[in-house]
Amino acid sequence: MGSTTVNGGISFWYAQTGVPPRREPLPGDGSADVCVVGGGYTGLWTAYYLKKAVPFLRITVLEAEFCGYGASGRNGGWLYNGIAGRDRYAGLHGREAAADLQRAMNETVDEVVRVCAEEAIDADIVKGGVLEVAYSPAQLARLRAFHEAEVAFGEKDRVLLSARETAGRIRVARALGGSWTPHGARIHPAKLVRGLADAVEALGVTVHESTPVTEIRPKHVLTPHGTVRAPYVLRCTEGFTAGIKGSKRAWLPMNSSMIATEPLPAEVWEEIGWEGRETLGDMAHAYMYAQRTADDRIALGGRGIPYRFGSRTDNDGRTQDRTVEALREILVRFFPSTASAAIDHAWSGVLGVPRDWCASVDLDRATGLGWAGGYVGSGVATANLAARTLRDLVQQDSGQGGRTELTALPWVGHRVRRWEPEPLRWLGVHGLYAAYRAADRQELAGRADTAPLARVADRISGRH
Numbered sequence: 056m057g058s059t060t061v062n063g064g065i066s067f068w069y070a071q072t073g074v075p076p077r078r079e080p081l082p083g084d085g086s087a088d089v090c091v092v093g094g095g096y097t098g099l100w101t102a103y104y105l106k107k108a109v110p111f112l113r114i115t116v117l118e119a120e121f122c123g124y125g126a127s128g129r130n131g132g133w134l135y136n137g138i139a140g141r142d143r144y145a146g147l148h149g150r151e152a153a154a155d156l157q158r159a160m161n162e163t164v165d166e167v168v169r170v171c172a173e174e175a176i177d178a179d180i181v182k183g184g185v186l187e188v189a190y191s192p193a194q195l196a197r198l199r200a201f202h203e204a205e206v207a208f209g210e211k212d213r214v215l216l217s218a219r220e221t222a223g224r225i226r227v228a229r230a231l232g233g234s235w236t237p238h239g240a241r242i243h244p245a246k247l248v249r250g251l252a253d254a255v256e257a258l259g260v261t262v263h264e265s266t267p268v269t270e271i272r273p274k275h276v277l278t279p280h281g282t283v284r285a286p287y288v289l290r291c292t293e294g295f296t297a298g299i300k301g302s303k304r305a306w307l308p309m310n311s312s313m314i315a316t317e318p319l320p321a322e323v324w325e326e327i328g329w330e331g332r333e334t335l336g337d338m339a340h341a342y343m344y345a346q347r348t349a350d351d352r353i354a355l356g357g358r359g360i361p362y363r364f365g366s367r368t369d370n371d372g373r374t375q376d377r378t379v380e381a382l383r384e385i386l387v388r389f390f391p392s393t394a395s396a397a398i399d400h401a402w403s404g405v406l407g408v409p410r411d412w413c414a415s416v417d418l419d420r421a422t423g424l425g426w427a428g429g430y431v432g433s434g435v436a437t438a439n440l441a442a443r444t445l446r447d448l449v450q451q452d453s454g455q456g457g458r459t460e461l462t463a464l465p466w467v468g469h470r471v472r473r474w475e476p477e478p479l480r481w482l483g484v485h486g487l488y489a490a491y492r493a494a495d496r497q498e499l500a501g502r503a504d505t506a507p508l509a510r511v512a513d514r515i516s517g518r519h
C-alpha cells in the first residue's frame with residue numbers, strides 16, 4: 056500500500072462528496088404506519104415508493120449511523136441487472152418464473168435511471184452497459200456458457216465479443232474475449248444514496264439517524280432512544296442483519312474491498328480505451344469488478360478477507376494491507392500502464408449472503424414484519440426491485456391493492472435455513488475462498504477447464 060493511500064474513512068466516494076451532516080436521532084417513543092429499519096438503498100427506496108403510492112402514510116426510517124453508511128455508500132457502482140439466485144429460482148419455480156424475474160431486473164436498471172432524472176439526483180450515471188472479460192482458457196469457456204445462459208433467459212441484446220472486439224471497448228491485457236450487455240450503468244454510489252435520502256425526506260418521510268435498532272418485535276422497534284410502534288416493520292439492514300437480536304445466523308456478512316487510483320492521465324486512457332464507461336468484470340471465481348469514475352480514476356474491487364469470525368462487521372471500512380496489495384496486483388495485471396499510478400483510497404464494506412445464495416423479499420402477514428436483501432454483491436439495482444415489491448406487499452396486506460406482477464415473482468416469500476454456528480461458519484467461508492483463489496491460480500497457469508476445486512467449493516457452499 057502506498058504511503059499516500061487513505062485506508063478506510065468509510066469509502067472513497069465520501070472522500071469526494073464529504074460525509075453528510077447527521078439528521079436528528081429518534082427523540083423518544085413514537086408511532087408510525089410503517090417503520091423502516093436501515094437507511095441504505097433498500098430502506099430508502101421502500102420509503103420512497105410507499106410514500107409516492109400512499110402520500111398520507113406516516114413512514115419513519117431509523118438508521119444506526121447515517122443514510123448510506125453501509126454498502127450503499129461503499130459499493131462499486133454497478134447498477135446492473137444481475138440477481139443472486141435466479142438459476143435456483145428457475146429450478147424451484149420453473150424457467151418462465153425466473154425469466155420474469157430477469158425481465159423485471161432489466162427494467163429496474165432503467166427505473167433507477169428514470170427516478171434519478173425525475174428527482175434531479177445527479178449520481179454520475181452513464182448507461183454504458185456491463186462488459187465481462189475472460190483472460191484464461193478456463194474463464195473463456197465459462198464466459199461462453201454464461202453468455203448462452205443469459206441469452207436463453209431473454210437477453211437478446213447481449214453480445215459475445217472476440218478478443219479484438221473486447222479490446223475495442225476496453226484493452227484488458229491478455230483478454231481472450233468478452234460478453235457485453237446494455238443492461239447496466241455506472242453510478243456514484245454515495246451520490247445516489249444521499250440524493251435518495253433527501254428525496255425521501257422532501258416527500259414527507261421522517262428520517263432519524265444515529266438511531267441503532269437493538270431489537271425488532273412484531274409492531275415494535277426498540278432503540279436506545281425509545282420505541283417506535285408500527286403495524287408494519289421492514290428490516291432493510293442487509294450485511295448488518297446479524298447484529299440485530301435474533302437474526303445472527305440469517306445472512307452472513309461478507310466483506311468486499313475496493314481501491315481507487317488517482318485520476319489517470321490522458322496517455323494512460325489512450326492505452327486503455329474505456330470510452331463507453333462500461334462497468335467491467337471478469338470470470339475468475341474470486342471475481343473482480345471495476346468502473347471508470349467521472350473524474351477518470353479506476354475504482355476496482357474484489358473479495359479480500361471475506362468474513363470475520365462471529366459475523367462481526369467493520370466500522371469505518373479499513374482494509375488489510377495485503378488485500379489492498381492483492382487488488383493493486385489485479386489492477387496492474389489488467390492494465391499494465393497503471394503500474395506507477397498512486398492508489399488514493401482503499402476501503403471495504405459488508406454485503407449479505409444467505410445460506411443458499413438467493414436474494415429474497417417477504418412480508419409476514421401474521422406479524423407485519425417484512426425484509427429484503429441477501430443480494431450477494433448484486434444489490435444496487437436489486438434493492439430497487441425489492442423496494443417496489445415491499446410496497447406492493449404492504450399495500451396488498453393492508454387491503455389497498457391486490458396481487459401484482461411484482462408480488463408474483465419467484466423470490467417473494469423465499470425462506471432459507473440459517474447459517475451454521477461458529478466455528479463452522481468461519482471455517483466454511485475461509486475454506487471456500489481459499490479454494491476459489493487456488494482454482495483461479497491454476498486457471499491462470501494455463502488450465503483449460505474450470506478447476507475441480509472450484510466446482511467442489513460451489514457444491515459445498517450451496518452457491519450452485
Ligand SMILES: Cc1cc2nc3c(=O)[nH]c(=O)nc-3n(C[C@H](O)[C@H](O)[C@H](O)COP(=O)(O)OP(=O)(O)OC[C@H]3O[C@@H](n4cnc5c(N)ncnc54)[C@H](O)[C@@H]3O)c2cc1C
Pocket residue numbers: 092093094095096097098117118119120121122123124125126127128129130131132133134135266267268269291292293294295296298299310311312313344356403404405406407427428430431432433434435436437438
Ligand atoms: C465494497 C462493496 C461493493 C459492492 N459493489 C456492488 C456493485 O457494484 N453492484 C451491486 O449491485 N452491488 C454491489 N454491492 C452490494 C450492494 O452495495 C448492497 O447489496 C446494497 O447496497 C445493499 O443495500 P441495503 O440498503 O440493503 O443495505 P446497506 O446499504 O448495507 O444499508 C443498511 C443500513 O442499515 C443500517 N443499519 C445496520 N444495522 C442497523 C440497526 N441495528 N439499526 C438501524 N440501522 C441499521 C446501516 O448503517 C446501513 O446504513 C457491493 C457491496 C460492497 C460492500
